[in-house]
Amino acid sequence: MSDLKIENLVKNFQGMDRPAVNNVNLDINSGQLVAFLGPSGCGKTTILKMITGLFQPDNGNITLDNESLLPIPTEKRGVVMVFQNYLLFPYMNVNENVGFALKMKGVNKSIIDERVKEMLDLVKLPDIGLRKPKQLSGGQQQRVALARALIASPRLLLLDEPLSNLDAHLRDEMRELILTIQQKLNVTTIFVTHDQEEAVLLADKIALIFDGELQNFTSPKNYYEKPKNIKAAKFFGGVNFINADIVDNKIQSEIGFCEYQGDNIRDLNKKLFLTIRPENIKISKNNEFDHNSYQGKITSVIFSGTHTRYKINVNNVHLECSLQSVGIDNMKEDDQIFVHLPKDKIWGMND
Amino acid sequence: MGGERLKIVLSLTPPLLIIITLFFGGIFYGFLQSLGYQPAIGKYELNFSAYYNVMFSERYAKLFWSGLALNLWVSFASTFLAAVFALFGALAIRKTFVGKTLCNFIYSLNLPMPHLVVAVGMIFVFSQSGLLARLAAQIGMISSPGDFPVLVRDKYGFGIILAYIWKEAAFFFIILMSVLQSLGENFEELAQSLGANRWQRFRYVILPLVMPNLFSASIIVFAFSFGAYEVPALLGVIYPQMLPVMAFEFFLNPDLNARSEGMALSIIIALIVMILVVFYFWLTQAKIRKD
Numbered sequence: 001m002s003d004l005k006i007e008n009l010v011k012n013f014q015g016m017d018r019p020a021v022n023n024v025n026l027d028i029n030s031g032q033l034v035a036f037l038g039p040s041g042c043g044k045t046t047i048l049k050m051i052t053g054l055f056q057p058d059n060g061n062i063t064l065d066n067e068s069l070l071p072i073p074t075e076k077r078g079v080v081m082v083f084q085n086y087l088l089f090p091y092m093n094v095n096e097n098v099g100f101a102l103k104m105k106g107v108n109k110s111i112i113d114e115r116v117k118e119m120l121d122l123v124k125l126p127d128i129g130l131r132k133p134k135q136l137s138g139g140q141q142q143r144v145a146l147a148r149a150l151i152a153s154p155r156l157l158l159l160d161e162p163l164s165n166l167d168a169h170l171r172d173e174m175r176e177l178i179l180t181i182q183q184k185l186n187v188t189t190i191f192v193t194h195d196q197e198e199a200v201l202l203a204d205k206i207a208l209i210f211d212g213e214l215q216n217f218t219s220p221k222n223y224y225e226k227p228k229n230i231k232a233a234k235f236f237g238g239v240n241f242i243n244a245d246i247v248d249n250k251i252q253s254e255i256g257f258c259e260y261q262g263d264n265i266r267d268l269n270k271k272l273f274l275t276i277r278p279e280n281i282k283i284s285k286n287n288e289f290d291h292n293s294y295q296g297k298i299t300s301v302i303f304s305g306t307h308t309r310y311k312i313n314v315n316n317v318h319l320e321c322s323l324q325s326v327g328i329d330n331m332k333e334d335d336q337i338f339v340h341l342p343k344d345k346i347w348g349m350n351d
Numbered sequence: 352m353g354g355e356r357l358k359i360v361l362s363l364t365p366p367l368l369i370i371i372t373l374f375f376g377g378i379f380y381g382f383l384q385s386l387g388y389q390p391a392i393g394k395y396e397l398n399f400s401a402y403y404n405v406m407f408s409e410r411y412a413k414l415f416w417s418g419l420a421l422n423l424w425v426s427f428a429s430t431f432l433a434a435v436f437a438l439f440g441a442l443a444i445r446k447t448f449v450g451k452t453l454c455n456f457i458y459s460l461n462l463p464m465p466h467l468v469v470a471v472g473m474i475f476v477f478s479q480s481g482l483l484a485r486l487a488a489q490i491g492m493i494s495s496p497g498d499f500p501v502l503v504r505d506k507y508g509f510g511i512i513l514a515y516i517w518k519e520a521a522f523f524f525i526i527l528m529s530v531l532q533s534l535g536e537n538f539e540e541l542a543q544s545l546g547a548n549r550w551q552r553f554r555y556v557i558l559p560l561v562m563p564n565l566f567s568a569s570i571i572v573f574a575f576s577f578g579a580y581e582v583p584a585l586l587g588v589i590y591p592q593m594l595p596v597m598a599f600e601f602f603l604n605p606d607l608n609a610r611s612e613g614m615a616l617s618i619i620i621a622l623i624v625m626i627l628v629v630f631y632f633w634l635t636q637a638k639i640r641k642d
């Protein structure tokens with residue numbers, strides 16, 4: 001199978017004052033579906049192009065199954081990239097497009113025909129083989145591009161923003177399809193996105209990249225509950241950040257002493273930040289909590305259907321809390337309340 | 352709606368009338384002449400004898416058919432070679448600074464250069480008394496300039512072909528550079544990631560992508576070189592003689608009867624070119640319909 005290892009990868013471009021890709025290290029296991037997530041210009045496509053061989057890295061190594069890819073030319077790597085804008089060959093019909101990779105290998109025509117049919121079935125597009133790309137919808141083009149990439153059984157499949165050109169409901173459908181196909185063929189897959197939700201819905205692991213630097217590489221769940229730094233937390237919708245110090249192995253924050261259970265306590269600096277998801281904060285008019293309970297004042301209440309969002313001022317630190325709208329006793333603006341940050345939900349970060 | 356359209360038609364009528372009168376009127380009168388209608392020398396009868404004379408009479412048939420063959424050869428060879436040179440040139444330097452500089456150079460220098468000037472340049476450089484011949488003799492590659500191969504005013508039209516390649520390759524080059532520019536490299540990169548090697552990327556990606564533009568440019572160039580007079584007049588030989596030159600010599604003939612033959616020949620050339628243009632429009636239309 002195909003384990004991908006990226007070591008100390010660096011790429012510089014002329015005219016940029018920082019490396020486009022800066023010392024990235026990643027270990028991707030065979031059969032995994034990994035997302036490269038980050039804002040526009042952070043270097044996602046550049047990394048993909050280095051994996052395919054369309055760009056040569058300035059430093060570092062990329063190995064697939066313990067064999068370096070760098071000396072191998074693109075066309076022999078068995079790494080197939082699906083570009084953001086599909087790029088179906090306009091002068092070929094769907095069958096010819098899908099069969100392209102096998103034709104390049106000199107495979108027998110009858111075998112190509114057979115495989116093309118299989119692939120079109122796989123992407124749930126039978127019976128359109130004779131159409132030209134112009135006669136297809138965006139979603140259909142995307143599927144044809146996927147079929148064309150998969151036909152030669154690539155060792156590694158790279159999808160550059162596979163969903164960003166589709167409208168909302170097509171996106172859901174396509175996401176499902178990618179997931180099913182990826183599981184069925186068990187092909188190691190990297191896809192690029194700048195949509196955090198998409199990454200969470202699809203990926204086994206997410207590589208978060210800012211300004212060419214890998215921030216974190218871990219499961220979607222960890223990004224919500226155990227972010228590595230404030231930037232990562234914010235990218236995943238984190239809003240609550242509290243300054244704190246470690247004093248005598250205890251955490252003393254700007255809103256008071258804080259009990260902490262996180263498994264990273266030893267890695268934390270003396271100065272740190274605490275964070276907690278809005279949905280994990282509890283509030284009450286009475287002090288009914290046995291630890292991490294702080295007094296505060298509600299500064300605003302925003303009802304948004306199933307949930308209600310409270311903004312609370314605790315010792316001049318602004319926290320947000322999101323509660324299910326049903327069954328909460330009515331707390332309103334300017335009420336004095338107690339805020340509870342459960343010790344198993346609060347998380348410390350260095351920066 | 353109907354009124355609008357009428358207005359447009361009415362406002363277009365005056366210029367259209369002028370164009371129709373001048374252009375088609377001229378052609379029509381020329382056509383009448385080719386049919387033998389020459390009031391100046393008292394001939395009013397219409398027949399096809401001028402056409403027959405040009406193509407089949409003992410006096411002209413050999414000249415006409417050899418000229419037609421030369422015309423086809425020169426136009427095909429120069430168009431094809433110019434396209435090939437331009438394609439490989441453009442592919443080789445499209446990503447370099449040289450490519451952009453060369454493009455600008457051709458835009459500003461070669462395109463406005465009259466064919467006449469290029470033809471004279473050819474004589475200077477390639478004829479047996481030209482620069483290359485003297486240089487070769489000087490450095491002892493040949494014993495005298497007269498041993499230099501006949502590349503200008505030769506019976507195979509090499510000089511003419513060279514001149515056309517020189518001019519037309521620049522035209523192709525500029526068209527190809529802009530097509531390649533607008534295509535970008537994405538298709539090639541994609542093909543490469545799908546396993547296509549260099550040759551396959553050329554054969555299955557670049558060529559089909561540039562072919563429509565290359566083809567229509569070829570038809571324009573072919574039609575032009577088929578009907579143009581000045582380059583073959585300067586660089587050609589007396590026999591075989593390209594058709595436009597032959598037509599022109601009919602007109603130079605003091606015998607007014609030769610007028611009809613000259614016109615008939617001109618109309619034949621125009622017809623061949625016109626068929627090509629119609630074919631060209633049909634092709635582009637077919638392409639638009641397909642898209």
Ligand SMILES: Nc1ncnc2c1ncn2[C@@H]1O[C@H](COP(=O)(O)OP(=O)(O)OP(=O)(O)O)[C@@H](O)[C@H]1O
Pocket residue numbers: 013014016020038039040041042043044045046047194
């Ligand atoms: N061929 C190139 N030459 C010079 N600079 C480049 C080149 N390709 C990318 N860059 C620069 O490198 C940086 C990273 O680009 P990249 O395309 O990898 O971003 P990305 O994360 O894919 O962004 P997006 O989400 O917008 O596609 C950008 O600042 C870009 O301008």
Ligand SMILES: [Mg+2]
Pocket residue numbers: 044045046160
């Ligand atoms: Mg990108």
